[in-house]
Amino acid sequence: MKLTAKSKGPSRARAPVPDDVHVPGDCRRVSTVLARVGEKWSVLVIMLLRRGPERFNAIKRATNGIAQQMLTRTLKGLERDGLVTRTVFATVPPQVEYALTPLGHSLSGPVQALGLWALDHIPQIERARERFDEE
Amino acid sequence: MKLTAKSKGPSRARAPVPDDVHVPGDCRRVSTVLARVGEKWSVLVIMLLRRGPERFNAIKRATNGIAQQMLTRTLKGLERDGLVTRTVFATVPPQVEYALTPLGHSLSGPVQALGLWALDHIPQIERARERFDEE
């Protein structure tokens, strides 16, 4: 979403450029990133990996409660987006290390900002929810 | 995500993280905010309302393609979190105006930062996805 822009109507209609730029295509693509951030475990893993590479079970322990397959899926999603690398060492038993890519590190900045905002305002949000739910 | 209070069932989405050791309670609460941001339409509506209050159908037109009920749900969720206000004018036909609260305005900052990051890095992410999907 062009974050300062106004929608103009059906994207198939035409493309007369208005006073500001709203590109529906960009909008859709940005939302795939927001969706990734909104996933339950993705951000937790990203923040964890900021401190350095970790092995599968170390991440699992650190996230405390994630189902094994959910962690597999989460890591695969992050790897697919180029946010995390997966390195297999041919040892016995096998050892797999996950690490943030530069892209992943770069994402962790804005995500951290959002997280800090949330920490700051969660009491206010939770009060609003309670008030709303009372009716 | 269902942002209604405490789910206890073991098989619910967004099951509670155990209260003990490694995951601080704040983590869980932050993730409810991230989940809201990850919803398909929430951020779009927030960004739209930054420029000023809008009526229901104006938002609907601007978001271009949202189903009416999805907009109702989205707005209700934002209202519940105290991010948006809903004002009904007793006119004929009825007129309902939605506006960002100060809390909503405040959230739009970090969200915009994340959106700009996404715009900047989407090509890189999409290339990574294509590469990954080739195998």
Add this chain to the structure above:
DNA sequence: CGGTATCCAGGAAGATACTG
């Protein structure tokens, strides 16, 4: 105009069992 009420498809999250 601005909603509810239904119903539906798809997928996210999870529990559990098995494997190289």
Add this chain to the structure above:
DNA sequence: CAGTATCTTCCTGGATACCG
């Protein structure tokens, strides 16, 4: 250790119809 394979629940998003 680090995964797959299966099966289940139920949430998200959406389509459609009706209402005050």
